Amino acid sequence: MKTLAKLAAVGASGALLAGIGAGVASADGPESDNATVTVAVDQASTFALDSPTIDLGHGLAGMSVTGTDGYQVTTNDPNGWAVQVSGSDFVGPETFPIGTLQLGGSPVTATPSTDDSDNKPTPVAGTHVNDHFAMTIPNVRVGAYQSTLTYNFVPG
Amino acid sequence: MPVPQIATFKLAAAPAATIAHGSAHETLIVANEGKHVQSIAGVMQSYMRVGGRCVLTRSDGSKWGKITPSHFKLGPNTSREVHVALTVPHGAKGQHDLLASFFGQVPGHGSVHVRGSVGSLLDVKLPGKSNACISLSAPVTHGGSPLVAIIIGVAVVAVLATVGVILRSRRNRRNKSVVS
Numbered sequence: 489m490k491t492l493a494k495l496a497a498v499g500a501s502g503a504l505l506a507g508i509g510a511g512v513a514s515a516d517g518p519e520s521d522n523a524t525v526t527v528a529v530d531q532a533s534t535f536a537l538d539s540p541t542i543d544l545g546h547g548l549a550g551m552s553v554t555g556t557d558g559y560q561v562t563t564n565d566p567n568g569w570a571v572q573v574s575g576s577d578f579v580g581p582e583t584f585p586i587g588t589l590q591l592g593g594s595p596v597t598a599t600p601s602t603d604d605s606d607n608k609p610t611p612v613a614g615t616h617v618n619d620h621f622a623m624t625i626p627n628v629r630v631g632a633y634q635s636t637l638t639y640n641f642v643p644g
Numbered sequence: 645m646p647v648p649q650i651a652t653f654k655l656a657a658a659p660a661a662t663i664a665h666g667s668a669h670e671t672l673i674v675a676n677e678g679k680h681v682q683s684i685a686g687v688m689q690s691y692m693r694v695g696g697r698c699v700l701t702r703s704d705g706s707k708w709g710k711i712t713p714s715h716f717k718l719g720p721n722t723s724r725e726v727h728v729a730l731t732v733p734h735g736a737k738g739q740h741d742l743l744a745s746f747f748g749q750v751p752g753h754g755s756v757h758v759r760g761s762v763g764s765l766l767d768v769k770l771p772g773k774s775n776a777c778i779s780l781s782a783p784v785t786h787g788g789s790p791l792v793a794i795i796i797g798v799a800v801v802a803v804l805a806t807v808g809v810i811l812r813s814r815r816n817r818r819n820k821s822v823v824s
């Protein structure tokens with residue numbers, strides 16, 4: 489990915505080492521000097537949401553509504569990555585708990601929990617994850633309700 | 645395959661540093677590669693093992709460090725440096741995984757607002773029992789007491805022996821694909 493290349497810098501760990509000019513010379517030719525070229529590649533990570541909002545639509549109490557969102561992550565950390573997700577309670581004319589919202593069949597929690605992870609770096613082009621949300625509309629007063637989901641991308 | 649174009653931002657870690665005597669300063673680069681201006685908030689979090697689970701907590705993380713500036717805006721395709729100052733709290737023991745996280749959010753309409761963050765791990769190693777999520781075998785500077793080794797960003801690559809605990813707990817409930 490070109491942006492990773494842009495961020496290459498000297499002085500970090502994860503150094504790449506290349507030797508050039510190995511000093512090979514013919515028996516009757518002049519000997520050459522050796523030169524060592526080093527470059528260090530910094531850790532770089534990206535996180536991109538497909539959409540900043542999820543619209544679950546509307547319905548009556550007891551009805552099921554669904555929505556989707558996704559994200560793409562990239563990291564060159566050889567130890568991989570993890571994404572944790574948490575959410576705030578829905579606020580409107582009254583409140584109801586974030587656990588009403590299901591992510592992949594499990595309730596979303598107020599404290600971050602692992603959404604997805606891998607133990608190796610992403611491909612250079614990145615890894616994309618789709619999240620599927622569902623909710624059974626609770627028996628609350630009529631109105632619009634909002635919550636905020638927070639994704640934490642943790643390289644390493 | 646959706647094309648990510650919203651709230652895309654990047655974090656690049658500065659060169660690794662090993663620092664003793666309980667404090668460290670590092671520089672990170674935060675870039676907005678998205679198409680919208682983003683309001684970004686820098687937050688120190690602690691990545692702790694609580695009840696067998698690895699959780700991010702802000703309350704503990706804020707004791708350890710400060711990000712300057714902590715709030716800023718980035719236009720599309722722009723970047724800026726931010727500085728992280730770490731100070732070991734009095735009486736702290738064991739290994740600690742801290743995460744310098746940068747949260748971005750763009751406005752939108754919907755019942756659920758979503759914001760994302762990208763972080764860089766900062767590892768602190770002190771004598772004593774650890775409840776850190778990521779076990780360290782990072783180099784420790786000897787000769788002082790307490791000894792503190794703080795490895796920013798890239799140094800984490802060498803020390804994540806127990807990250808498999810986290811990684812193996814994946815729920816496989818997502819539809820993951822590799823972008824080609």
